Amino acid sequence: MRIDDLDTPAVVIDLDRLEANIARFQAHLDRHGIANRPHIKTHKIPQIAQMQIAAGAVGITCQKLGEAEVMADAGITDIFLPYNILGAAKLERLVALARRVQVSVTADSPDVVTGLGAAMSGAGLELPVLVECDTGMGRCGVQTPAEAAELAFQIARTAGLRFGGLMTYPSSPAIGPFMREAVRLLRERGLPVERVSGGGTAGMWHAHEHPEVTEYRAGMYVYGDRYTLRAGALRLEECAMSVLTTVVSRPTPDRGVIDGGSKTFSSDLLGLEGYGLILEYPEARIVNLSEEHGVVDFSQCAQKPAIGERVRVLPNHCCVVSNLFDEVIGARRGEVETIWRVAARGTVR
């Protein structure tokens, strides 16, 4: 079957580009001696995680326990969960996961450490816990190197836990002073830092400019989107994901409506103008999304599409598109080669 025969909207992954993206970044990290631990939130597909492992990744990163459970079911044996796991229900699931695969997590507060310790020591397990550091993201994370060191020692002396290192996101020039100072404070007091985990697709080609970072987490590099394009991390001809849509209405000479809206693309702008790039009409602007309609301004296009014409959209943010679809189409040179179930779609718990 050709992708031209697919019903729309459909998410199409160019397999040549996907494979090249996986290989290219793995080679970059290998060259610089940095461990690769890709984030599977982007694709949520075990088969792609397996491709990343086969290419040389040491393990994977998942954001939620549900993602990790799906990946463990698929045979992935080393999973990092850079998230604060709290509450009886989740701690029980974490224990079950830790019994069958190598798991590491993060913490940014004594409360989280206490909960993890009680669950793990009760189960007779030892869990590596990294300290999450807020190096400018303004999300989770301890605020200073001194706080990082203090929490690291709490982890080290908690039964059932092992201090696993430091983690931050994204890797930017700002992380250097914070990470170096935290490492210095810990070494000075005799606590080895086994891993320093950095990440982010936007800065992926600068991963080696942070000598303190020993492993790297990138997600979007496998697919690419308008955000990674603007960040300069991938070129347009390297982007592997597109959303196949149909022009269902042409109410005015300049306006067109495609059959994908916020339930196809999400409303993520990520600072961009418009909701996606139409590959066949790069001068067009997707100016508005409702749930199942995308309103397009074709006024700047010399040629304009007819009703029924199919157009491919490079989305703003590939990770959220994956999460809206039950399956994606793997294609090579326009021919459908495989259909992958997005097995970890919707795993927000």
Next chain:
Amino acid sequence: MRIDDLDTPAVVIDLDRLEANIARFQAHLDRHGIANRPHIKTHKIPQIAQMQIAAGAVGITCQKLGEAEVMADAGITDIFLPYNILGAAKLERLVALARRVQVSVTADSPDVVTGLGAAMSGAGLELPVLVECDTGMGRCGVQTPAEAAELAFQIARTAGLRFGGLMTYPSSPAIGPFMREAVRLLRERGLPVERVSGGGTAGMWHAHEHPEVTEYRAGMYVYGDRYTLRAGALRLEECAMSVLTTVVSRPTPDRGVIDGGSKTFSSDLLGLEGYGLILEYPEARIVNLSEEHGVVDFSQCAQKPAIGERVRVLPNHCCVVSNLFDEVIGARRGEVETIWRVAARGTVR
């Protein structure tokens, strides 16, 4: 089980409020002799559609064929699809649907009418087709009453089709002149207008102020959200959906992070400031979402939550939240009464 025992994030529907919302709006439309044809895109749950039918709705509205197929499977027998159905794959599915339930659709161009006619006459069926009118939304729809009349006559003379009336969205004062003129043009030339379909939750209590509207499509009225609250359509104590989340991090005295992000709430702003209202901390602002984190500014709150505390969020847009979850919890006075599968989740085709 109490909702306090649910793992987070979880979508909780207050069943008392849901039932009251369904009854209240049905009574309003009944009082004014307007047919109720609720839009199920908001909940995507057959059981709620059945509640709406039981309360007096004449049928339902679905935006995509996939939604309609799920609802037909659940025994709903009258379905309106106000969407341009195009292409062999979808027309084949539409024929199959029309063989088992009463279906009506819309068109806004001769191309769509031609495709519908060929499919329906080939199958020996007669499909009611309403003309979609753009009365200011700037999405699909013919642009003038004269265009509406012209397309209506094309439908009327197309084998396999019947002119089913006029449709617009949303019902606003602007629709009056357009609809009245279109109806006049059609009656003058002897074509009866069997239905005029309007809609929109924001203007739901003004449905009767448009005497030309004979049926009304509202979706969000069953749940309510920050958008319907701002529109004045529902009061806070009538909103039935909330998202139960946990505060997983308190990195600074003013900042908190909840375990729901854009994969829980979507990034829909709908012109609002912030990404949701925390019911227990109404002065808080959800200032930023990443995929699995919601960053909250608690600086304006006299009391601030501890790590591990659970908070309920009224989302900006209930329809997109439904579409991100496989199931929602139906609760009454804090007690879990039912778990509904969001059976039409992800049906974008």
